[in-house]
Amino acid sequence: xxxxxxxxxxxxxxxxxxxxxxxxxxxxxxxxxxxxxxxxxxxxxxxxxxxxxxxxxxxxxxxxxxxxxxxxxxxxxxxxxxxxxxxxxxxxxxxxxxxxxxxxxxxxxxxxxxxxxxxxxxxxxxxxxxxxxxxxxxxxxxxxxxxxxxxxxxxxxxxxxxxxxxxxxxxxxxxxxxxxxxxxxxxxxxxxxxxxxxxxxxxxxxxxxxxxxxxxxxxxxxxxxxxxxxxxxxxxxxxxxxxxxxxxxxxxxxxxxxxxxxxxxxxxxxxxxxxxxxxxxxxxxxxxxxxxxxxxxxxxxxxxxxxxxxxxxxxxxxxxxxxxxxxxxxxxxxxxxxxxxxxxxxxxxxxxxxxxxxxxxxxxxxxxxxxxxxxxxxxxxxxxxxxxxxxxxxxxxxxxxxxxxxxxxxxxxxxxxxxxxxxxxxxxxxxxxxxxxxxxxxxxxxxxxxxxxxxxxxxxxxxxxxxxxxxxxxxxxxxxxxxxxxxxxxxxxxxxxxxxxxxxxx
Amino acid sequence: xxxxxxxxxxxxxxxxxxxxxxxxxxxxxxxxxxxxxxxxxxxxxxxxxxxxxxxxxxxxxxxxxxxxxxxxxxxxxxxxxxxxxxxxxxxxxxxxxxxxxxxxxxxxxxxxxxxxxxxxxxxxxxxxxxxxxxxxxxxxxxxxxxxxxxxxxxxxxxxxxxxxxxxxxxxxxxxxxxxxxxxxxxxxxxxxxxxxxxx
Numbered sequence: 001x002x003x004x005x006x007x008x009x010x011x012x013x014x015x016x017x018x019x020x021x022x023x024x025x026x027x028x029x030x031x032x033x034x035x036x037x038x039x040x041x042x043x044x045x046x047x048x049x050x051x052x053x054x055x056x057x058x059x060x061x062x063x064x065x066x067x068x069x070x071x072x073x074x075x076x077x078x079x080x081x082x083x084x085x086x087x088x089x090x091x092x093x094x095x096x097x098x099x100x101x102x103x104x105x106x107x108x109x110x111x112x113x114x115x116x117x118x119x120x121x122x123x124x125x126x127x128x129x130x131x132x133x134x135x136x137x138x139x140x141x142x143x144x145x146x147x148x149x150x151x152x153x154x155x156x157x158x159x160x161x162x163x164x165x166x167x168x169x170x171x172x173x174x175x176x177x178x179x180x181x182x183x184x185x186x187x188x189x190x191x192x193x194x195x196x197x198x199x200x201x202x203x204x205x206x207x208x209x210x211x212x213x214x215x216x217x218x219x220x221x222x223x224x225x226x227x228x229x230x231x232x233x234x235x236x237x238x239x240x241x242x243x244x245x246x247x248x249x250x251x252x253x254x255x256x257x258x259x260x261x262x263x264x265x266x267x268x269x270x271x272x273x274x275x276x277x278x279x280x281x282x283x284x285x286x287x288x289x290x291x292x293x294x295x296x297x298x299x300x301x302x303x304x305x306x307x308x309x310x311x312x313x314x315x316x317x318x319x320x321x322x323x324x325x326x327x328x329x330x331x332x333x334x335x336x337x338x339x340x341x342x343x344x345x346x347x348x349x350x351x352x353x354x355x356x357x358x359x360x361x362x363x364x365x366x367x368x369x370x371x372x373x374x375x376x377x378x379x380x381x382x383x384x385x386x387x388x389x390x391x392x393x394x395x396x397x398x399x400x401x402x403x404x405x406x407x408x409x410x411x412x413x414x415x416x417x418x419x420x421x422x423x424x425x426x427x428x429x430x431x432x433x434x435x436x437x438x439x440x441x442x443x444x445x446x447x448x449x450x451x452x453x454x455x456x457x458x459x460x461x462x463x464x465x466x467x468x469x470x471x472x473x474x475x476x477x478x479x480x481x482x483x484x485x486x487x488x489x490x491x492x493x494x495x496x497x498x499x500x501x502x503x504x505x506x
Numbered sequence: 507x508x509x510x511x512x513x514x515x516x517x518x519x520x521x522x523x524x525x526x527x528x529x530x531x532x533x534x535x536x537x538x539x540x541x542x543x544x545x546x547x548x549x550x551x552x553x554x555x556x557x558x559x560x561x562x563x564x565x566x567x568x569x570x571x572x573x574x575x576x577x578x579x580x581x582x583x584x585x586x587x588x589x590x591x592x593x594x595x596x597x598x599x600x601x602x603x604x605x606x607x608x609x610x611x612x613x614x615x616x617x618x619x620x621x622x623x624x625x626x627x628x629x630x631x632x633x634x635x636x637x638x639x640x641x642x643x644x645x646x647x648x649x650x651x652x653x654x655x656x657x658x659x660x661x662x663x664x665x666x667x668x669x670x671x672x673x674x675x676x677x678x679x680x681x682x683x684x685x686x687x688x689x690x691x692x693x694x695x696x697x698x699x700x701x702x703x704x705x
Binding site for chain 1 (some may be wrong): 661
């Protein structure tokens with residue numbers, strides 16, 4: 001859910017050197033488990049379908065934990081608590097949508113995408129858009145939009161991995177990038193999504209355990225949430241207001257972008273294809289929501305807790321808000337708990353990187369050739385090759401320019417949201433949506449997001465407080481989708497194939 | 507019992523496929539609400555570009571528009587066949603109301619946070635309404651409603667079998683193209699099953 005905000009925020013952090021024996025030992029153990037899972041998965045990956053959607057599918061629990069893992073980046077552990085520390089409870093509007101996003105995704109997308117997988121053996125999100133509108137153009141355009149977003153995500157994740165691994169092992173940022181990307185690449189290229197899923201299960205479990213332990217520690221150390229609140233209210237009551245220091249428009253805007261936008265995040269939506277038995281969707285939203293709540297406990301407790309500890313003098317003032325988690329871990333918590341959290345942050349970045357590598361490889365070897373009227377003959381071999389190329393390109397980009405990489409990572413979430421939500425989420429549930437409406441909507445989201453983010457980055461334009469490029473692009477994309485579909489409604493019914501219509505009507 | 511022929515399977519699908527009026531009404535209402543909610547949110551953002559800054563009513567458009575948009579898209583996704591959203595209307599209404607009340611209370615109630623504030627589960631009142639009412643309460647309503655109504659409202663084994671049967675029919679027809687008349691085969695060229703879709 002917050003992968004998008006995460007990588008860019010994580011990049012702003014110069015994590016302190018945490019290379020203590022316990023941290024290094026837990027870090028080595030973490031990487032050993034990841035490699036062990038990868039070797040096991042590689043032996044079970046024999047076809048392109050195995051590589052991109054885990055062959056015959058994944059069980060409910062494994063898929064749920066994996067989905068939680070890819071939905072949360074290092075932002076939930078580092079940047080997010082720092083954001084709360086800086087602006088107060090207004091930062092919670094990024095994570096509050098988790099209460100509704102998973103079940104919303106289940107109603108709007110999960111069933112129909114999983115059934116499209118049954119009907120057509122689809123393996124990608126552009127596949128679903130192509131099938132819905134019977135359009136190679138729509139499939140190709142959505143593939144391009146996803147690829148643009150992935151370029152940014154991959155570079156930022158590579159840099160974030162470098163920051164975290166450097167902090168754990170003290171190897172330097174450059175080596176951190178290559179070690180992190182090398183390990184991720186090893187399991188992405190050999191075991192594909194199967195290795196990714198089972199590593200996500202391990203990584204998600206690690207993140208949840210670390211988050212719950214930190215939450216309990218903070219409550220205990222602070223004397224309970226009530227005592228923590230009393231300390232803050234005595235010094236800075238605005239912090240615990242419903243918007244914190246944000247304007248109401250800014251906080252509500254976060255809620256809108258991170259709730260509605262969740263329906264367009266490929267790393268989460270793609271998982272719907274992988275559930276072994278479609279009937280297991282029954283418990284998926286409940287389990288995933290509970291899993292997310294566990295992982296996000298750290299986000300809330302560290303942000304609020306560290307604020308109280310600093311105000312009461314139990315912790316030195318922070319050099320910057322992003323130091324909230326590292327300062328707590330390295331000065332207050334037991335070192336073993338700190339080691340778990342640092343490995344959890346590494347897990348979060350690697351999990352996100354793996355997922356995006358896999359989706360990017362599928363777009364290059366599957367969607368774009370289909371859009372051009374061709375098929376790649378050996379998708380498995382080319383999938384592995386492209387996986388290696390994407391990882392190397394991301395690592396090189398990450399090393400070249402931190403500022404540019406941070407810029408690339410900023411618009412990922414908003415780009416996916418504005419290009420995919422109307423065409424995919426509304427389109428799969430409204431037979432009146434048309435091919436032209438979908439393509440116009442995707443193009444609108446792509447152009448507006450890139451134009452506004454670039455203008456803001458170059459400082460030729462600034463938004464009023466509370467307005468973001470992501471929100472404007474998503475709203476514009478929705479309106480264009482509705483208006484163009486209405487203008488071209490005569491073609492709507494003819495553009496839907498019988499099997500797709502059946503899936504839409506169930 | 508013999509397997510149905512492709513033609514019989516198609517007839518089976520066609521007999522049970524059409525959507526009837528009740529669901530159409532629900533879908534139409536959800537679509538209109540979604541469009542209106544997105545337009546309201548757009549208006550809220552547009553107002554922020556004014557020279558005098560964000561007017562006080564602009565956040566209210568988001569506070570009402572966001573719950574309406576989320577509720578509408580969930581209803582659109584949950585509507586099926588001729589049953590509309592069935593018993594799900596109650597949890598949907600509850601959660602939409604919770605979001606509206608939560609955001610509305612945060613906007614409308616005066617700022618009263620201070621050292622002597624009464625705490626609700628460890629937080630001052632306005633923060634507790636948002637964190638617990640908007641961020642936690644829906645967790646105990648929507649996912650459970652989803653699970654409890656799954657077979658009747660979302661997906662049954664029969665639904666899955668219908669889709670698989672149609673997929674088998676399409677596959678069989680692709681595997682035996684010469685068994686069908688030329689006109690049907692020509693039409694097959696427009697079928698998307700091989701992922702090579704004509705524009």
